[in-house]
Amino acid sequence: MTHTGLVGTTEVSIQVRAGLPLLADECCSTLLRDPINASQAADLARILKALADPTRLRLVSMVAAHQGGEACVCDLTDPLGLTQPTISHHLKILLEAGILTRDKRGKWSYYALVPAALEALASVLGP
Amino acid sequence: MTHTGLVGTTEVSIQVRAGLPLLADECCSTLLRDPINASQAADLARILKALADPTRLRLVSMVAAHQGGEACVCDLTDPLGLTQPTISHHLKILLEAGILTRDKRGKWSYYALVPAALEALASVLGP
DNA sequence: CTCACGGATAGATGCCTGTCGATGGAACCA
DNA sequence: TGGTTCCATCGACAGGCATCTATCCGTGAG
Numbered sequence: 001m002t003h004t005g006l007v008g009t010t011e012v013s014i015q016v017r018a019g020l021p022l023l024a025d026e027c028c029s030t031l032l033r034d035p036i037n038a039s040q041a042a043d044l045a046r047i048l049k050a051l052a053d054p055t056r057l058r059l060v061s062m063v064a065a066h067q068g069g070e071a072c073v074c075d076l077t078d079p080l081g082l083t084q085p086t087i088s089h090h091l092k093i094l095l096e097a098g099i100l101t102r103d104k105r106g107k108w109s110y111y112a113l114v115p116a117a118l119e120a121l122a123s124v125l126g127p
Numbered sequence: 128m129t130h131t132g133l134v135g136t137t138e139v140s141i142q143v144r145a146g147l148p149l150l151a152d153e154c155c156s157t158l159l160r161d162p163i164n165a166s167q168a169a170d171l172a173r174i175l176k177a178l179a180d181p182t183r184l185r186l187v188s189m190v191a192a193h194q195g196g197e198a199c200v201c202d203l204t205d206p207l208g209l210t211q212p213t214i215s216h217h218l219k220i221l222l223e224a225g226i227l228t229r230d231k232r233g234k235w236s237y238y239a240l241v242p243a244a245l246e247a248l249a250s251v252l253g254p
Numbered sequence: 255c256t257c258a259c260g261g262a263t264a265g266a267t268g269c270c271t272g273t274c275g276a277t278g279g280a281a282c283c284a
Numbered sequence: 285t286g287g288t289t290c291c292a293t294c295g296a297c298a299g300g301c302a303t304c305t306a307t308c309c310g311t312g313a314g
Contacts, residue, residue, distance in 0.1 A: 029249075031184070032191040032240070035206075041181035041188075048179035053302080054168035057158070057175075061168075064159040073261060079162075086303055088262055107260045107311050113159070122156075122253025125245045180272080200291060213273055215292060234281050234290045 030124050047121060050097030055080060056090045060099060060118075063111050070103065070112040157251050174248060177224030182207060183217050187226060187245075190238050197230070197239040 030036065036044070051057060058080060063071045077087050091111055094100040099117045103110040157163070163171070178184060185207060190198045204214050218238055221227040226244045230237045 029245070031188050032245070034188070035192045036185060036188045038181065038185070041184040044184055045179055045181040048175055048184075052172055052175035052179040054165065054172040055302085057168040057171055058163060058165070061158050061161070061163045065162045082302095083304065084261070085263080085305085089302080092262085104261095104310095109261065118156075118159070118252045119254060122249040126249025126253065127242075127246055182272085201289095209272095210274060211291070212275080212293080216272075219292085231280095231291095236291060 029126055044124065047097050047099070047117075050093050050099060051121075053090070055082065055086075056094055059087070059090055059094065059111075060113065063100060064113045070110040072108040072110050074108070076111075156253060171251065174224055174226070174244075177220050177226060178248075180217070182209065182213075183221055186214070186217055186221065187240065190227060191240045197237040199235040199237050201235070203238075 030040075031044070051060070059076060062076055062079065063069075066075060073084060073087055073091065076091075077084050080087065091100065091102075095102055095111070097117075099114055100111045101114055103112065157167075158171070178187070186203060189203055189206065190196075193202060200211060200214055200218065203218075204211050207214065218227065218229075222229055222238070224244075226241055227238045228241055230239065
């Protein structure tokens with residue numbers, strides 16, 4: 001469903017609040033090299049919590065794989081078998097976590113993936 | 128307290144925007160390549176949910192950074208300011224998620240990181 | 255203007271979860 | 285043997301969360 005894309009106002013996604021302790025230096029991740037402090041743990045947990053839900057994982061996956069790399073709510077409601085308010089609710093959580101962006105064009109809201117978000121997360125966890 | 132220098136207000140400059148994400152079809156993770164199904168989403172969410180807690184993130188971090196790569200409950204209780212049952216509770220969750228292992232020796236239970244667990248998680252998320 | 259449609263929000267509800275104190279069991283020591 | 289230490293489990297409680305229905309807002313077409 002690609003509804004003629006005209007000019008849209010891309011709202012800069014709500015920022016990743018206090019930022020993430022990203023950018024591992026070399027091999028080892030930030031998580032495993034040294035004990036992280038409470039603040040870093042809270043920030044990381046905030047992002048992980050946004051992803052730690054089956055519905056939201058499928059939303060991220062569906063948005064990323066959707067044609068054009070973006071999808072509107074109406075594209076996502078039916079495949080998941082949930083109501084529109086529930087989908088909007090989950091998308092908002094992913095938006096506020098900095099994982100998705102929202103672009104309102106006409107009557108539709110197009111959600112797209114923020115590639116750097118998951119990459120940063122992976123770099124914190126991985127080797 | 129060991130200061131790593133990258134603490135604090137590390138701003139995540141997400142400005143990739145919808146510039147030119149052309150030809151992103153190459154490596155790409157399982158999550159982003161195709162829409163995952165409900166079963167895959169549930170499995171992934173289970174692991175993520177185990178990590179999506181500040182206390183458990185700090186536990187993983189502390190265990191990994193502890194001398195010998197393992198730590199007992201008594202090593203972890205005081206630094207976190209939580210009671211022993213609470214720490215045991217969190218460790219059990221990490222254990223059942225396959226993120227930590229437990230080795231009972233004498234009176235102590237030694238918990239250690241499962242390296243492959245986080246690596247696998249990172250590979251699913253990142254490129 | 256009026257109306258239909260896509261989407262966001264509000265309020266309600268039932269389940270899940272993080273935390274605690276209390277208890278019980280296993281291992282070690284004297 | 286008795287006492288002490290380390291840890292797991294239990295029961296309880298407050299707060300959080302996923303989901304729904306009902307409603308409201310903005311956009312575009314008549």
